[in-house]
Amino acid sequence: MAPRMASPIARASRNSVVDLAAMSLREANQLLHDTDGGDFLIRNPRGAHSLACGLDGDLNVVIDGHVGYYCAGMNKRAHVTVNGNAGTGLAENMMSGFVHVKGDASQSAGATGCGGLLVIDGNASARCGIALRGLDIVVKGSVGHMSAFMAQAGSIVVLGDAGDAFGDSLYEAKLFVRGSVKSLGADCVQKVMREEHKASLRKLLDAAGVGGDVDVSAFKRYGSARRLYHFHVDNAGQY
Amino acid sequence: MCGIVGLFLKNQSLQGDLGRLTGLMLRELCDRGPDSAGFAIYGGQTEGTTKICMVNRDGAVDWAATAKRLAAAIGADVAIERVEDHAILRTRGAGDVARKWLIDNVPAAYVLSQGQAIEIFKGVGNPAAIMDRLELEGRAGTHAIGHTRMATESAVTIAGSHPFSTGDDTCLVHNGSLSNHNRLREQLVRHGERFQTDNDSEVAAAYLASRMRQGDTLEQALTHGLDDLDGFYTFVVGTRDGFAVIRDPIACKPAVIAETDDWVAMASEYRAIAPLPGVEHAEMWEPAPATVYAWSRAA
Numbered sequence: 001m002a003p004r005m006a007s008p009i010a011r012a013s014r015n016s017v018v019d020l021a022a023m024s025l026r027e028a029n030q031l032l033h034d035t036d037g038g039d040f041l042i043r044n045p046r047g048a049h050s051l052a053c054g055l056d057g058d059l060n061v062v063i064d065g066h067v068g069y070y071c072a073g074m075n076k077r078a079h080v081t082v083n084g085n086a087g088t089g090l091a092e093n094m095m096s097g098f099v100h101v102k103g104d105a106s107q108s109a110g111a112t113g114c115g116g117l118l119v120i121d122g123n124a125s126a127r128c129g130i131a132l133r134g135l136d137i138v139v140k141g142s143v144g145h146m147s148a149f150m151a152q153a154g155s156i157v158v159l160g161d162a163g164d165a166f167g168d169s170l171y172e173a174k175l176f177v178r179g180s181v182k183s184l185g186a187d188c189v190q191k192v193m194r195e196e197h198k199a200s201l202r203k204l205l206d207a208a209g210v211g212g213d214v215d216v217s218a219f220k221r222y223g224s225a226r227r228l229y230h231f232h233v234d235n236a237g238q239y
Numbered sequence: 240m241c242g243i244v245g246l247f248l249k250n251q252s253l254q255g256d257l258g259r260l261t262g263l264m265l266r267e268l269c270d271r272g273p274d275s276a277g278f279a280i281y282g283g284q285t286e287g288t289t290k291i292c293m294v295n296r297d298g299a300v301d302w303a304a305t306a307k308r309l310a311a312a313i314g315a316d317v318a319i320e321r322v323e324d325h326a327i328l329r330t331r332g333a334g335d336v337a338r339k340w341l342i343d344n345v346p347a348a349y350v351l352s353q354g355q356a357i358e359i360f361k362g363v364g365n366p367a368a369i370m371d372r373l374e375l376e377g378r379a380g381t382h383a384i385g386h387t388r389m390a391t392e393s394a395v396t397i398a399g400s401h402p403f404s405t406g407d408d409t410c411l412v413h414n415g416s417l418s419n420h421n422r423l424r425e426q427l428v429r430h431g432e433r434f435q436t437d438n439d440s441e442v443a444a445a446y447l448a449s450r451m452r453q454g455d456t457l458e459q460a461l462t463h464g465l466d467d468l469d470g471f472y473t474f475v476v477g478t479r480d481g482f483a484v485i486r487d488p489i490a491c492k493p494a495v496i497a498e499t500d501d502w503v504a505m506a507s508e509y510r511a512i513a514p515l516p517g518v519e520h521a522e523m524w525e526p527a528p529a530t531v532y533a534w535s536r537a538a
Contacts, residue, residue, distance in 0.1 A: 046513040047508060047509035047510030047511075047512075047513050048510065049510075066509050066513070066523075068508060068509065068510055069508075085509065085523065087508060087509060104525065106493065106525055107490070107491075107493075125490070125525050126489075126490055126528070144490075144527075144528075145490075145528065
C-alpha cells in the first residue's frame with residue numbers, strides 16, 4: 001500500500017503537544033488521522049469523547065488526563081496511552097496496536113476488539129471484552145459483571161476478580177483470572193491449566209509489562225464448554 | 240439518554256458558589272438531554288417554614304390571589320416570591336396540607352417541591368437557556384441536583400421535566416426508563432400518593448417518598464427499590480441533609496462519582512466533573528451496580 005500523504009499541518013505538528021483547551025476535538029482527531037507517525041502528547045482531554053479514535057499509523061499518542069467514551073476506538077497500529085481513566089467503550093473494535101489505560105475503564109472496554117493488546121492498570125467495569133474477536137486484554141484490577149460475554153477469540157487476563165456471569169455464552173476466547181469469579185455465565189467452565197496455557201499466559205503478561213513476580217500458576221483458566229453453540233442432534237426437530 | 244448531576248458541598252465556604260458550580264456541571268451535559276432541564280437547590284432554610292415551589296402549566300396564575308386562598312385554607316400566612324414562571328410560597332403552616340390543597344385547587348400550575356430547604360426549578364427547551372432564565376448560577380446552598388432530559392417515557396412537557404419531588408425535602412432525578420411504573424403508580428395511589436404526571440420517574444420519586452414515610456431510611460428505601468422498580472436507572476436522590484446515588488443491577492446507565500475534602504460530585508459523565516475546583520486531587524470511581532452511595536451532613 002502506498003504511504004498516505006501527510007498534510008502540511010500534520011507534518012508541522014509531529015512530535016508535538018496537542019492542547020484540547022486550545023483546539024477542538026475534531027481538529028485534534030483530524031491531525032492524528034492526517035499523519036502516519038510521530039509522537040503526540042494530548043493535554044486537557046477533560047473527559048472528551050471519541051478521542052484518538054480511528055487511528056491508522058505508527059503513532060505514539062499519550063493522553064494526559066481522563067477521557068470520555070470510545071477512546072482509541074478502531075485503533076490500528078498506533079500506541080495510545082491514557083494517563084487517567086477512560087469512559088464507556090474504550091478501544092472498541094480495536095484492530096491492532098496497543099492501548100494502555102493507567103486508571104480505570106468504564107463498561108464495554110475492548111468490546112468486539114479484533115486484534116492488538118489492551119492493558120488496563122486499574123479496574124474495568126461491566127461487559128469488559130464483550131463479543132471479543134481476537135484482541136488480547138490484560139486488566140490488572142478486577143472486571144465487572146457480564147465480562148467476556150459471547151467472546152469469540154482473543155484472551156482476557158484478569159489479575160483481580162471477575163463479577164457475575166463471567167464468560168456467558170462464550171465461544172473460543174481464552175480467559176484467565178487470578179482472583180475469584182463471582183459466578184460463571186452459561187456454558188463457561190473452569191478448565192485445566194496445562195503448561196502450554198501457562199506459557200501463553202506468561203507471554204501476555206510480559207507483553208502487558210506485568211513482572212515475573214506475578215506467578216502464572218496462581219491463575220485459573222476458563223473457557224467454553226461448547227454445549228451452547230454446537231448444534232445438538234436432539235434439537236433437529238426445531239428446524 | 241439524559242444527563243444528571245449532583246453536588247454536595249462538604250466545605251461550607253463554598254455554599255455561595257453552589258449554583259455556579261452546579262451550572263458548570265450541568266452545562267457540560269446539555270447534549271445528553273437537549274429537550275428540558277431542571278434543578279433542585281437545597282439551602283436558605285428557616286426552621287418551621289415550609290417552601291413550596293410551583294410553576295405555571297398553562298396561562299397566567301394570579302399568585303397573590305392563590306396565596307390568599309391558600310392562607311385561608313390552611314389558616315396560616317403565606318408569602319410569595321416570583322421567579323420567572325415559577326413561584327415560591329413560604330408558610331409556617333402545615334406543608335403537607337398546603338401541597339395537597341394547591342394540587343387540588345390550582346390546576347393551572349404544578350407543585351414542584353415542598354420542604355424547608357428544597358427549591359426546584361424546571362423548564363422545557365434548551366437547558367442552557369433554562370439555567371440562564373432561572374438564574375441557577377446565582378443560587379447558594381448546601382447541595383444541588385440537576386437534570387437535562389431526552390424524553391423517552393412521556394412527552395416533552397414541563398410535567399416530564401426533572402427533578403421530581405413528592406415528599407418533604409425529597410427529590411429524584413433519573414437517567415433511564417422504568418417498565419413497571421403503571422402498576423406501581425396504581426398501588427401507590429391506593430396508598431394515598433398524589434401524582435401530577437404520567438411520567439415513570441415521578442413514580443420512582445413517589446415510591447421512595449412513600450417508603451420513607453413508612454419509616455425506611457433513604458438507604459433502605461433505595462434497597463427496597465431494587466426489588467420493586469423494574470427497568471433501567473441511575474438515580475440521584477436529594478434529601479434535606481444530603482444525597483444518594485444508586486444504579487440498577489444491570490448498570491447500563493452511566494455514573495461517575497468524585498470526592499475531595501471540599502465536595503462530593505456525581506455526574507453521568509466525567510466531563511461534567513472536570514470543571515470543578517480541585518478535581519485533579521479527587522478520588523474518583525464508577526458506582527457499582529445495585530449499591531447505595533450516600534452522603535449526609537446529619538450525624
